[in-house]
Amino acid sequence: MKVTVVGAGNVGATCADVLAYREIANEIVLVDIKEGISEGKALDIWQKAPIDLYDSRTIGSTNDYSKTAGSDVVVITSGLPRKPGMSRDDLIGTNAGIVKSVTENIIKHSPDAIIIVVSNPLDVMTYQAHLTSKLPRTKVFGMAGILDTARYRAFLAEALNISPKDIQAMLLGGHGDTMVPLPRYTTVAGIPVTELIDSDKLNAILERTKVGGGELVKLMGTSAWYAPGSAAAQMVEAIVRDQRRVFPVCMQLDGEYGIKDCYLGVPVVLGKNGIEKVIELDLNTGEKALLEASRKAVREVMDVLDKLG
DSSP states (O other), rough: OOEEEEESSSHHHHHHHHHHHTTTSEEEEEESSTHHHHHHHHHHHHHHHHHTOOEEEEEEEOOOOGGTOSSEEEEOOOOOOOOTTOOOOHHHHHHHHHHHHHHHHHHHHOOEEEEEESSSSHHHHHHHHHHHHHOOOEEEEOOOHHHHHHHHHHHHHHHTOHHHHHHHGEEESSTTTTTOOOGGGEEEEEEGGGGOOOOHHHHHHHHHHHTTTHHHHHHHHSOOOHHHHHHOOOOOOOHHOOEEEEEEEEEEEEGGGGGGEEEEEEEEEEEEEEEEEOOOOOOOOOHHHHHHHHHHHHHHHHHHHHHHH
């Protein structure tokens, strides 16, 4: 199996490292526009193979997509962070152009690849990649829900003083502060979390989860990379190994949850063909209202991209 990661920054390099360390693919190609960055990081990952005992081969490429030919899965992390004085529309326009160019190059050399988008703004960049690739919606989707649920579960594990391994959770909607948390679908070794923590503490954790990315930016002056990179790698693993894992991913909805033509996070079964099945949860009135608010927020950003052409 062959996997390509486009963007050799912190998130992309972390994703490639996890893929290699866990031997998820035989060959992992790291691509970046900056001269020597992808080659250097790929070589560094390969040089620790004798230490960590893995066989996955990592190869770097400076903007040469011919080396990505025949990739089974492609992870797109390319894009610029929002800079001082840059409007939201400017950021969308800039990153949409990058994602469009990357997707065109990927499809040229790997027309059957499954594409996972990590670039921000996540929901609208997934939209851009889907438009450009013209692939079925089951083969182009975004990573957000796994990261958001991981933050939620980590905070819960800390509050309950238990292992995060025993916590299962689900959420819907857009990435970040428009996410739709679902506490009644959160369990600890099968026990509803509401039986283990009071509502005030749980609500505080949910609010912290919504701004989890911003909290890290304030601490480090830059966005996260270990958790996002690992989350993307987990999605790749589910596809490459046909694990049929149930994950929340950002995808184009086509009537599910009563929503059409909007890119939102929903639970799906992820396997060798990409999205094998969309799972529709029976939402209550409050959850439906939150999902509708999230839809409106994401649709506004999609409309910005449409106006930019």
